[in-house]
Amino acid sequence: MASKDQENEQRRVDDVVNKIDKRIDKTQLEYEKAHNETKRVQQNYGNNTSVNYVEVDDRIETAADLQQQRGLVNKVVQSESIVKNQLDTYKKLADSPYFGRIDIQDSPDDKPESLYIGTASFVDNKENFLVYDWRAPISSIYYNGTLGKVAYKTPAGNQSTNLKLKRQFQISHGKINNMFDTNETVGDEMLQNVLGQQHDEVMQNIVSTIQKEQNDIIRDTYNDLLVVQGVAGSGKTSAILQRIAFLLYHSRSSLQADQIILFSPNRLFSHYISDVLPSLGERNMRQVTLQEFIDHRMEGLKVESLFEQYEKKDVISDEAKSIHDFKESHQYMQMIYDYVNNLKPADMAFQDIMIDGYAFFDSDVIRDIYASQPKLLKPAEKFLRTKNRLIEILKKRVEVEAYKPWVDNEIDQLNSEQYHDFMIGHELGSFQDEDDERFFIAKQIATQHFRKVYDAIFNGAFFDPYVQYMRFMHQVNYPIDVSSAEWHKSIKAFDSLLELHRIKLDNATPLLYLRDLMVGGGQNRNMQYLFVDEMQDYSIAQLVYIKHAFPNTKINLIGDSEQALFKEVQAPEELLSKLNEAFATKKSRLITLRRSYRSTYPITNFAKSMLPNGDDIEAFNRPGKDPEIIIRYDEDQAMDALIKTAKRELKEEGTVAIITKNLKEAESLHQHTYHELHPNLLSDTDSSLPKGVVIMPIYLAKGLEFDSVISWNVSEENYPNEKYVGILYTIATRAMHSLTMISIGKVSPVIANSHLAMENLKINHSM
Numbered sequence: 001m002a003s004k005d006q007e008n009e010q011r012r013v014d015d016v017v018n019k020i021d022k023r024i025d026k027t028q029l030e031y032e033k034a035h036n037e038t039k040r041v042q043q044n045y046g047n048n049t050s051v052n053y054v055e056v057d058d059r060i061e062t063a064a065d066l067q068q069q070r071g072l073v074n075k076v077v078q079s080e081s082i083v084k085n086q087l088d089t090y091k092k093l094a095d096s097p098y099f100g101r102i103d104i105q106d107s108p109d110d111k112p113e114s115l116y117i118g119t120a121s122f123v124d125n126k127e128n129f130l131v132y133d134w135r136a137p138i139s140s141i142y143y144n145g146t147l148g149k150v151a152y153k154t155p156a157g158n159q160s161t162n163l164k165l166k167r168q169f170q171i172s173h174g175k176i177n178n179m180f181d182t183n184e185t186v187g188d189e190m191l192q193n194v195l196g197q198q199h200d201e202v203m204q205n206i207v208s209t210i211q212k213e214q215n216d217i218i219r220d221t222y223n224d225l226l227v228v229q230g231v232a233g234s235g236k237t238s239a240i241l242q243r244i245a246f247l248l249y250h251s252r253s254s255l256q257a258d259q260i261i262l263f264s265p266n267r268l269f270s271h272y273i274s275d276v277l278p279s280l281g282e283r284n285m286r287q288v289t290l291q292e293f294i295d296h297r298m299e300g301l302k303v304e305s306l307f308e309q310y311e312k313k314d315v316i317s318d319e320a321k322s323i324h325d326f327k328e329s330h331q332y333m334q335m336i337y338d339y340v341n342n343l344k345p346a347d348m349a350f351q352d353i354m355i356d357g358y359a360f361f362d363s364d365v366i367r368d369i370y371a372s373q374p375k376l377l378k379p380a381e382k383f384l385r386t387k388n389r390l391i392e393i394l395k396k397r398v399e400v401e402a403y404k405p406w407v408d409n410e411i412d413q414l415n416s417e418q419y420h421d422f423m424i425g426h427e428l429g430s431f432q433d434e435d436d437e438r439f440f441i442a443k444q445i446a447t448q449h450f451r452k453v454y455d456a457i458f459n460g461a462f463f464d465p466y467v468q469y470m471r472f473m474h475q476v477n478y479p480i481d482v483s484s485a486e487w488h489k490s491i492k493a494f495d496s497l498l499e500l501h502r503i504k505l506d507n508a509t510p511l512l513y514l515r516d517l518m519v520g521g522g523q524n525r526n527m528q529y530l531f532v533d534e535m536q537d538y539s540i541a542q543l544v545y546i547k548h549a550f551p552n553t554k555i556n557l558i559g560d561s562e563q564a565l566f567k568e569v570q571a572p573e574e575l576l577s578k579l580n581e582a583f584a585t586k587k588s589r590l591i592t593l594r595r596s597y598r599s600t601y602p603i604t605n606f607a608k609s610m611l612p613n614g615d616d617i618e619a620f621n622r623p624g625k626d627p628e629i630i631i632r633y634d635e636d637q638a639m640d641a642l643i644k645t646a647k648r649e650l651k652e653e654g655t656v657a658i659i660t661k662n663l664k665e666a667e668s669l670h671q672h673t674y675h676e677l678h679p680n681l682l683s684d685t686d687s688s689l690p691k692g693v694v695i696m697p698i699y700l701a702k703g704l705e706f707d708s709v710i711s712w713n714v715s716e717e718n719y720p721n722e723k724y725v726g727i728l729y730t731i732a733t734r735a736m737h738s739l740t741m742i743s744i745g746k747v748s749p750v751i752a753n754s755h756l757a758m759e760n761l762k763i764n765h766s767m
């Protein structure tokens with residue numbers, strides 16, 4: 001490219017940066033003004049909150065005043081934060097104002113127009129767009145179109161134009177470091193550059209190099225269910241984060257960041273992606289792991305984690321596995337739904353509400369109240385009405401009780417301080433006579449006495465969801481390959497675990513579903529978008545429950561069936577049809593990403609050769625060294641090799657991860673290498689990635705990436721058959737630049753049986 005071009009472009013950059021700098025100065029002043037205003041109002045509010053409360057009238061006035069003040073504080077805080085955001089955005093733009101340029105010509109008679117695209121818009125004082133936000137409708141041409149006629153969507157309908165030039169820039173500190181003209185959607189040269197860099201502690205946005213298929217994911221506003229199946233490292237997570245930024249821009253007036261929820265695989269991952277949205281000028285969405293979500297709803301019970309379930313996977317019998325699969329199916333959830341909706345009051349697990357050793361409300365009374373509700377109401381509505389009725393009865397009972405001698409006795413024994421406490425909010429003389437005042441206190445004493453009953457009603461404690469779930473299991477049609485003995489054993493096991501306040505994960509979601517359907521609650525109707533990353537690790541039952549919990553959301557499920565650690569691979573189309581059925585969605589779309597960006601060409605080629613359908617994966621052409629396999633014949637030698645390799649990699653690469661099959665292995669490695677490597681052993685409670693060597697079981701490495709990966713003990717003994725391909729594939733694809741595998745003894749057939757794999761490997765028998 002002629003350097004003249006670059007000079008001209010640099011002049012434009014200088015000019016734009018100059019204007020941005022001036023805007024920064026102006027905005028800085030506005031910010032200071034807003035900040036001072038906030039301080040002033042807050043101080044004023046502070047003074048007002050210390051007013052005298054003695055007189056009732058004063059109090060009312062003060063409350064109204066305070067409310068007004070509080071409103072004012074919120075308003076100024078909000079304006080300050082808007083100006084602060086603007087300032088941050090301008091500062092980012094001043095460093096790198098844009099990354100793309102498109103020249104378009106609507107008709108041959110028009111002069112081509114040059115548009116520059118960056119992470120946010122910048123408009124000069126004369127309303128000229130010097131930079132277009134990457135999410136503006138016109139910017140989609142940059143990501144989608146090759147030169148020639150192109151179409152793009154606008155709120156007013158489809159438009160078309162002629163794309164004459166597409167140029168990419170790498171600008172930092174206001175200087176163009178690189179620029180390329182390209183006919184491709186976003187040229188590989190730029191990608192090579194970005195991908196060749198070392199791993200950052202946190203994930204970076206991909207705004208300047210979004211690929212066409214990723215752009216389809218990002219800009220979809222039509223479908224209610226979007227399923228993205230993409231090979232490892234194809235940018236699924238990157239694309240959905242960009243999508244969230246896009247949605248927040250697209251629906252600015254109706255969508256807030258906290259109306260979007262992302263289910264992420266673990267806390268490390270949550271931390272890893274936490275910078276992407278802020279780097280695009282947006283607030284982070286809500287994030288939760290499945291474990292946190294279920295634990296929160298299962299107060300009081302310890303729920304088995306996905307990781308614990310995974311650790312036990314190897315030792316489970318075929319029949320037990322059938323039961324497990326059954327409980328994780330859509331069919332099982334549907335059975336629960338049908339069961340709940342056809343349940344007769346006589347079969348409901350009501351229980352007495354007890355106080356002082358007697359049944360204040362007998363379960364039969366409760367049952368009768370429930371049974372007297374209109375037949376057509378949903379169970380949860382009947383339940384709510386039952387609660388209301390019980391409260392009514394309780395209130396009447398409290399009034400009657402207030403006249404009883406035991407209450408009189410208690411009043412007589414009150415000291416003056418206790419008496420005064422009961423009178424708070426009621427000035428002396430506000431009652432007609434002494435009896436009136438005494439009754440007022442008597443009612444409070446009786447209410448206090450029956451508080452437990454009130455709480456039990458309020459919390460729905462007159463219904464036992466665990467017993468109900470067991471009754472459900474007793475009557476359900478379990479799969480034919482499961483014997484009656486095994487099924488009943490599983491019910492017993494559920495019961496025994498419950499005694500210990502524990503529950504297995506495959507029972508947790510159906511139980512929660514049953515409870516919510518029976519008693520209501522558990523639903524957040526405010527949430528608008530649901531994202532589930534690493535969806536292959538979720539059962540359909542879990543997804544059904546999550547959707548039930550966020551009923552008004554558009555659903556986005558992102559995953560890679562080949563990386564299934566916890567269950568078998570499922571064909572994406574088959575999965576989509578199951579999901580469509582489970583969610584009853586009308587508008588759905590499956591987007592498949594086949595190109596893998598994370599790893600070098602040799603690593604991706606090796607990883608894909610382990611898979612039966614690996615040829616579908618397209619490796620991005622980034623050169624690098626061949627993966628290496630080190631074979632040793634006893635554990636000590638293997639450990640030596642591991643230490644040497646880790647030291648070497650630490651010198652050459654940034655982050656080094658030793659990844660194991662399970663926690664036990666990780667713990668043992670940590671112990672054995674501690675003095676030599678000072679590694680960090682990561683657990684599922686960790687929320688940030690330390691520097692240096694890290695050791696972790698594969699399920700904690702989900703969604704993450706490292707400059708160098710060492711896969712521990714890929715032997716036949718450890719990974720005996722193709723059931724383990726998902727684990728080995730996931731481990732290999734965490735590596736960006738370097739992959740080493742260590743085997744104690746014969747290598748796993750998953751690796752060895754793939755002739756391509758062995759051809760691609762550098763095999764090392766001595767070191």
Ligand SMILES: Nc1ncnc2c1ncn2[C@@H]1O[C@H](COP(=O)(O)OP(=O)(O)OP(=O)(O)O)[C@@H](O)[C@H]1O
Pocket residue numbers: 191194195204206209210211214230231232233234235236237238239559560597598702703704705733
């Ligand atoms: N268009 C792109 N431009 C630049 N980098 C990209 C692009 N797409 C993906 N990448 C990079 O590739 C790597 C993998 O991306 P990401 O983690 O989003 O993939 P993934 O499909 O979610 O992976 P996995 O399923 O293996 O966890 C990241 O380093 C990301 O920055």
